[in-house]
Amino acid sequence: MEFQVLLLTLFLSTFVIFLLSFRRGRGRLPLGPWPWLPVIGHLHLLGPLVHQSLHRLSLRYGPFFSLYLGSVPCVVVSNPHYAKLFLQDNELAFSSRLESTAIKRLTYETSLAFSPYGPYWKFIKKLTFNELFGSRGTGRFSSLRVQEYDRLLTLIGVKARAGEAVNVTEELLKMTNTVISKMMIGESEEARDVIREVTKMFGEFNVADFVWVMKKLDVQGFGKRIEDLYQRFDSLVDRIITKREQARNKARGQGGGKHEGGERDFLDILLDIAADETSDVKINRVHMKGLVMDLFTAATDTLAVGIEWALVELINHPDLLKKARQEIDDVVGNQRLVEESDGPKLPFIQAVIKETFRLHPPVPLVVRRCTSESKIEDYVIPEDTVLMVNVWAMGRDPSLWESPMDFRPERFLKPMEENSSKGVLDVRGQHFQYLPFGTGRRMCSGLTLAMHEVPAVVAALIQCFDFQPVSPQGNKVAVVDTEERPGLTVPRAHELVCIPIARPICGPLHLV
Template identity: 30%
Template sequence: MLACTLMHVKSKKSGCNPPPGPSLLTIIINSIQLHKKPYETIEKLTKVYGPIMRFKIGQTTTIIISSTNTAKEILQTHDTSFSDRTKFDVSTAYNHNQYSLIFLPVSPLWQKLRKICHENLFSTKTLDASQDLRRKKLHKLLGDIRQSSLNEEIVDIKKAAFMACINFLSSTFCSRDFVNSVGDDGEYKHVVRTILETVFTPNLVDYFPMLRMFDPQGLRRHTTNFIGKLFNVLEPLIEERMKMRRENDYVTNDDMLDILLEISERSNDKMHKQQIKHLFLDLLVAGTDTTAHGLERTMSEVMHNPEVMSKVKKELAETIGVGKYVEESDIARLPYLRAVIKEGLRMHPPAPFIPRRAKRDVEVCGYMIPQGAQVLINKWSISRNPEVWENAHVFSPERFLDSDIDVKGQHFMLTPFGSGRRMCPGYPLVLNNLWCHNGIRASLPLHLDVPPLEDPHLHHGTMTR
């Protein structure tokens, strides 16, 4: 109590002006709605407390940023001060926080991993070299869906999108499929979804660190178990590839694993096996379910808007040709398809909150954000703000046809992949996936059976014949 009093007096003397926000009682009263409809509920609270809102639970202070101008302050003006990530307790499973590009603070190791991603894994040269691997996965998906159509079988687009995304990633990373068929839920889907769910499940330990030794919800134990299952698959796969590379007649696969092992062999600061496993865990978890969700929701929007579907089909027919495959190199010639993807990312951002952590006390728009506070950029509210977007809740790709607004982190009303130094390094691969999959889906002459778009932020399944 004395410590709290002294801190309060110190704050008054230093002119500390924390952002407004709901009381703990208000948070408790709204807890059910925050769990069921977090984005809509936070948007309602934002209308009461403003675009910089403070949540205080236990020992954790969370600042929610819900306007374009304040987002720019965090992501550009004060990017260095907010360049660290929130330290979730589940991220300590298998010491993942010590190797993870996602959870590491800005440090020499983080800079090394970031450089490897930019210069090697997601460079234009690397993606071009591995394009044939992704093309094969895309053609296989198209063949499976066509066969289901001929057999008059229902295809769950959510499962198909997940299979395509995880196999795109696994084939790009190690020239291997992790899921065999559209109907195969598989161990990998369960592993990825479980890890994602535990990361985003409110954890008492994050608010009350003294509970860490008890792990009362079992989230860290659960995460450790599922990461272990993935590592048990990756370990022999990496060992096998290392053994193959020692043979004289080895021919490179031009995949990410070969690139990482090549870096390890020629560098004094080796990219060792432990780092490779944790990097692939980051790519797999961050790049599959979120991408599949964006793909599914964009497809759903197009299916519910026949005029948009007609325009996409017309563009594809005139530019690519009827019955021809969409290649990654074709995307530059398909402005309407690109606009559809941007609009899908606007309305359904794959990760609706961008988490940052304040490295020091920072004044933002007249309010003091304290050191150690978790800062969330509320992309969901920003991308649906009627003061920024005309007809904000209407799916309208046309808004991007005569606009220079892009998704590469320079326009703060649309940052699906983040911005600044913590921007998602894999966004070029994600965009390729979204463009090609939506182009192929729009070109399929299939009868559609689509559920209503009820909750735009929920991961509903989409069915098509």
């Protein structure tokens, strides 16, 4: 009986608090769905694919509406006008990202992607840009990426010669994981399975993050999953750091430098900073672990998913595939493999990648947390309100794009129709109807790497091979499905399995 009274008291008190906050908020926030439910708010309106759920709601409530996720107020934006107001005009108030329980635990609360905007974030942002993801860092590791591209093509070539199917999804993840692993720690470390589970969890809604009475109950089993992933990754990265520290100590003992010869990787740079007493920002082992997790996640799943979506769209559109290959033949010829440096001379390939990012953005939702009360037109956005900009929905808006559900790379080869002086749409966050990498201070740091790696791999794959897709049941199919599954990066629901068929270019390249 006492338990029932306690439960009823909790329910009624939550109901009253929620009602008061909801009614007070209606005069401050834009209108949103009705009805809401006590305790959970509007959580019942969201399915596993949150960006799709929010898109459906926007069709009814408009491009700017409010939600309550539990007792947490949220505003949802799905047009460029409001995206600009929040992410540019009021950028400072919305420069912090939302940190869920999973994010806090799995990134050690020290990551670049999710740390609050402040001195630490600025220091790490500058460091990763200079050493990894900017023009200098990208150029420094170009030969490493070429080696991994060649390994991928050779493996597929072997499968083509044997007439065997290849799991393209798995091989792309291996390649992108190896690239970022070698850039960061100087060796290949198989973390792709953990990383894919982490990105999936980051994209899921944990009710306990929004409903305070659920925090200790773990009704969805998130706590157990988070702890399991944490232990798996923590032991992996702890072993990596320990191994490097021992190697550096051995080199010192033999009169060498801080590391064993060769070019420094990112982990060496972090260890150097950790040992530097004069550094503006202090870096310790926990910071290193968080950054390794963060950058593994950012450059493994997102890049592999982008390459896969582009390949799927080309397989499904043979006329565009033919046009892309013709451009490669005209620029590169058939006596050498396409290279990253060919990218600027392959505008149609670049347009294919941009169109892929329109329909399948690397991250479908730009999520921010309001750090100070802000006025947006006639609305007042309270502190700690969650902002969700639905990039995925804007890419499908017929008022912004002609025939938005059609895959048309040509739309990125001509100036914007509404104002030709703005030039061709690009990926750098200057056109608010198209934000595949975000915009402003919190724009994705890996943009430069992505726009080198994704076009080069896609071009090399279609230059060397035809792909006969196979269904999950093992049957040959003419069209690859484009269903999505939950995740921070929204990968395809089913893995891409194909029988590769070598093209004439493979002969000179000795791929088969």
